[in-house]
Amino acid sequence: MDKIRIRGGQPLKGEIVISGAKNAALPLMAASLLTEETLRLTNLPDLADISFMAHILSEHGVGVYLNGNAQGSGYSNRLVELTAGRITSTRASYDLVRKMRASVLVLGPLLAREGHAEVSLPGGCAIGQRPIDLHLSALEALGAEIELLEGYIVAKAPKGLKGAEVVFPKVSVGATENLLMAASLAQGTTRIVNAAREPEISDLADCLNKMGARITGIGGGTLTVEGVARLHGAEHAVVADRIEAGTFAMAAAITDGELELLGARAEHLGAVIEVLEAAGVTLRESNRGLSVKRANGRLSAATVETAPFPGFPTDLQAQLMALMSTAEGTSEVTESIFENRFMHVPELCRMGAHIEVKGSKATIHGCPRLNGAEVMATDLRASVSMILAGLVAEGETLMNRVYHLDRGYEHVERKLADCGADIERLKT
Numbered sequence: 001m002d003k004i005r006i007r008g009g010q011p012l013k014g015e016i017v018i019s020g021a022k023n024a025a026l027p028l029m030a031a032s033l034l035t036e037e038t039l040r041l042t043n044l045p046d047l048a049d050i051s052f053m054a055h056i057l058s059e060h061g062v063g064v065y066l067n068g069n070a071q072g073s074g075y076s077n078r079l080v081e082l083t084a085g086r087i088t089s090t091r092a093s094y095d096l097v098r099k100m101r102a103s104v105l106v107l108g109p110l111l112a113r114e115g116h117a118e119v120s121l122p123g124g125c126a127i128g129q130r131p132i133d134l135h136l137s138a139l140e141a142l143g144a145e146i147e148l149l150e151g152y153i154v155a156k157a158p159k160g161l162k163g164a165e166v167v168f169p170k171v172s173v174g175a176t177e178n179l180l181m182a183a184s185l186a187q188g189t190t191r192i193v194n195a196a197r198e199p200e201i202s203d204l205a206d207c208l209n210k211m212g213a214r215i216t217g218i219g220g221g222t223l224t225v226e227g228v229a230r231l232h233g234a235e236h237a238v239v240a241d242r243i244e245a246g247t248f249a250m251a252a253a254i255t256d257g258e259l260e261l262l263g264a265r266a267e268h269l270g271a272v273i274e275v276l277e278a279a280g281v282t283l284r285e286s287n288r289g290l291s292v293k294r295a296n297g298r299l300s301a302a303t304v305e306t307a308p309f310p311g312f313p314t315d316l317q318a319q320l321m322a323l324m325s326t327a328e329g330t331s332e333v334t335e336s337i338f339e340n341r342f343m344h345v346p347e348l349c350r351m352g353a354h355i356e357v358k359g360s361k362a363t364i365h366g367c368p369r370l371n372g373a374e375v376m377a378t379d380l381r382a383s384v385s386m387i388l389a390g391l392v393a394e395g396e397t398l399m400n401r402v403y404h405l406d407r408g409y410e411h412v413e414r415k416l417a418d419c420g421a422d423i424e425r426l427k428t
């Protein structure tokens, strides 16, 4: 298994092209099941999870044409053409779903298109139990009959789905996406109250509308979907990855460098902008993206609680903790979305960070120096937080289990090395 070796101390200087968002591309790919015509997605990131979703869709009979590879500094000009001319199977097997939870996003589209779907329960994951009850209750509100059989969700809607009002008791990105896709082909109108407002949701809604759906209220917490009889093919560019942009913004800050993040959009960063500015980082918008550097050389502590968009994203919590490990003062980070998302803490502490965890709150006592160490990646975002720490730590950091990283960051070591980081991937 590959490792990544970093020798800390180099301030990052230069520009990084922000790739298409993994968490937008995955539901967008699932949306191809809603039409027999071709859905063409461009600005597709070159990631393991994307290739895996392509494989899952091909198991349902979707024709997949994936081309182009990441060029140059990791900017991927990849595109995929997905044609679900005929669905050959409405069953998503445990063997596939357990490897990537986002596979559950085929449930809504299969049910809407075929009136039937059998999708394995995804099971838990490292960061939490992550149930899908909200997905199921939303589809039942549209008239689906759902039962659980031998670990599989068996959903039926032989007469099609009917529009309804669905009020989510808590914000769920995936449940909002499954419901949006299913409601697009339902008979009548669906109103989604307390919908997730993440930019990836808006990107999906924009693409569905290009396919002939009738979704209004995009970007807000209440979405209205007027069901149509069929959807047609379309072309759509995947929105830039706000989590990647936030990660590299913190890389510029932690190394006291200066980066231009090409394609990054300030309005997609929500509370991240205020939190970083309060910590002593300036983020200046340009027509090419975002320029990021420290305001006056110092980093100060922050107090943050993760929340649904536009709050501070849970997917940037681990990265912020690495940044705050080197700031002046004591920071507090509360993880309110997932129940077990502090696995990066023991690894950061092995690098010299002073972090205490009590329940869902971590207290970070900033220290002037981190030390390189051999560390273990545990989940996608925890792994990149160790890269951030390694970029500023004295000495060498060696990270194992790099496959976690490859799931969500497109050629991260190439993008960082192009900006002066002493980082390389060791093929073992």
Ligand code: EPZ
Pocket (backbone or CB within 6 Å): 022, 023, 024, 026, 102, 128, 129, 130, 131, 132, 133, 134, 135, 136, 170, 171, 172, 173, 174, 175, 196, 314, 315, 337, 338, 339, 380, 381, 408
């Ligand atoms: C999406 O996961 C993202 N994944 C996650 O990114 C992200 O952390 C999360 O949204 C929150 O922003 C993709 O988009 C592929 P949720 P999702 O449903 O949809 C609970 C990454 O690193 N919940 O918004 O699974 C759930 O347990 C990944 O890229 C229910 O209780 O997240 C969690 O506590 C990690 N019942 C909270 O809601 C449900 O039916 C938010 O989950 C669904 C969710």
